Amino acid sequence: MSNNPIIAPAVAEMLTNLQVVFLKFDIDFYLVGAIARDIHLSKNEELSSARATKDVDLAITINDEGQYNEVKAALIDTNHFDAHETETIKLIYKKSIEVDLLPFGQIEQPNRNVTLTDPTFVLNMPGFTEIYPFVKDFELANGQIIKVCTMEGIVLLKLIANNDRPQRTKDITDIEHIIQSYFDLYDDDIYLVHYDIMELYDTANADYIRLVCARLIGRKMKIMLEDSPELAQRIMEILAKRETARWLAMLAGMKDEQ
Incomplete structure (x- = not known):
């Protein structure tokens, strides 16, 4: 995929800052949700969303809760991100962009649940691991390559x-x-x-x-x-x-x- 302004400059900046931290922990991620859908729709000018999505959902490869907490803490330590008051998976980038960090991979239990504590929060994550090998690359205006859930993957998750x-x-x-x-x-x-x-x-x-x-x-x-x-x-x-x-x-x- 090529550059497209559907990724708001502030979101592109946020993704760059995220990737710096993720690389330190050797974890990967891909975009899901509305922003992934809008990236695909942006390939066709007639289908492209008139409004760039600012809320961001990220599926991230995580080994265990300890690593998840370390990654969150490292992001907050950059002074670009703040913890959400009530939702443990959510961070706020520069007081304006909500970022959901959706952990999948080794952290998943056999029933596909991910249980986070402090406070207790349970996510059911079927499909995220299966989608991961099929994600598509998308190039930001700054040359950064990010991974995006396919349209078929979006349908799967929505089902x-x-x-x-x-x-x-x-x-x-x-x-x-x-x-x-x-x-x-x-x-x-x-x-x-x-x-x-x-x-x-x-x-x-x-x-x-x-x-x-x-x-x-x-x-x-x-x-x-x-x-x-x-x-x-x-x-x-x-x-x-x-x-x-x-x-x-x-x-x-x-x-x-x-």
């Missing part, structure tokens, strides 16, 4: 989030928006690599292109979850419960032989 908290209907809206935008972002990939999908649906169907896109998203989620059969099964069960053509196309993609 899990909505399943955990069905009242979060925005997750469903966001998934539908990604499906709606997907062809305009990845038409080359569809035509050159996954053209077979275009022959699976009736071109007279008004939703033809979106069904093709949903099917490809399902295929790519299947690849991500190849080594996590339990999570793959969970995602398929989530998709099967929502009997709409697009979601069933995603489900079909997860069942495709590749």
